[in-house]
Amino acid sequence: MTRGRTRRRGQELEQAILDAVWAELDEVGYTGLTIEGVAARAGTSKPVIYRRWSNRAALVLAAWTSRQPSTNEPIDTGALRSDLLALFTRIAQRTDQIMNEMIAGVMGEAFRDPAVVALLQERLRSTPLAEAITRMVHRAAERGELPDVPLPGRAARLPLDLIRSEAILQRAALTEQTVVELVDEIYLPLLRGLAVSPPEAAAPAV
């Protein structure tokens, strides 16, 4: 099989394996992905893979990392609502079908393997989203669209949670309509509510 080809090493081989992982995820999904299948597609063998990654979840997470997009250009459309729509849309586009299936699959294994939990949480949380949102809201306050209000961490993380919940837990399509609803029915109202009465004031008012 490899008679005519030159033998790959190091980065080249590794990338070929990770590309094969992505292709397999696309074709047979996470559940159907096997180490043997990846090895066959990459034109290599199982031991080569096992030498680098200890299990399926680690392999898949590595493939995910190698695909991490770099486009993080700041959003500034001049108005809060359109800023939010742009941000939600960007998140939605980055969370496509393959990605979601992978997250769901890895999540299933994460419950048993602490190492996988750590890898997964790192991947899920390492996002500059919170800062982007905070800046966005601050700009809106400067324009007078909204009283300035410190955003609780949970509120800053919410956009990503909402989209993941929709795509992974509900298994619903992420249409433009969905994004508009999330912004108009949930996130904008939440920001307005935080503005009229911050959570610190609410707590003792039982």
Add this chain to the structure above:
Amino acid sequence: MTRGRTRRRGQELEQAILDAVWAELDEVGYTGLTIEGVAARAGTSKPVIYRRWSNRAALVLAAWTSRQPSTNEPIDTGALRSDLLALFTRIAQRTDQIMNEMIAGVMGEAFRDPAVVALLQERLRSTPLAEAITRMVHRAAERGELPDVPLPGRAARLPLDLIRSEAILQRAALTEQTVVELVDEIYLPLLRGLAVSPPEAAAPAV
């Protein structure tokens, strides 16, 4: 192994299998759950199980259904915040570790099997939660805690989504502290925001 025992049939046998499924989920998790393991624990054999359920996901979902709690007594503590805390807490308690692991596991398979998607969505969506929330908010409005406001469907579903996102996607512990934060930092502010300016008015204001 079964020499001294009487041979079970029908409902009795079925329930024994479903109980075994739950015990296996508890011990080895969804990923580690095997039909053979369930058969061994239930003191029966694989064909008996395959005669009733076509795959692991269907078997596990059946076990889930058989464990569905019946306590749906209405919540009415006299104040919106404590009502919400009680509701969130109830949801959190019903979504324990085993349950979450099972949902995550089945979700992973759902991406490949349309039948499983249907079963899972039916299970996830058949909840009287939306009505409970709506009544709760309406009562708060009658008490004058909040202007009365129609709750968009998404907002009514949000408590469950928030808790599932926390427990399954974030894999964080559902402490009382977490519940308090979800209510004070997200849900109450959202309700207030919806009250001050309903989504219909917001949309054209781009």
Add this chain to the structure above:
DNA sequence: CTCTTAAGATACGCAACGTGTTTAAGGAGT
């Protein structure tokens, strides 16, 4: 007491697991 049904046991071929062992290719150093 007989007859039908289905539980229970066993065995099968298949696929993928994860791990050895052996061979040979690539790159580095003299």
Add this chain to the structure above:
DNA sequence: ACTCCTTAAACACGTTGCGTATCTTAAGAG
């Protein structure tokens, strides 16, 4: 240019769980 050392590739192995087929025998119905 030759040798050495790393390591990719190939192959084989035992194990496990899959889903199915076959057989027996217990349970329950008439």
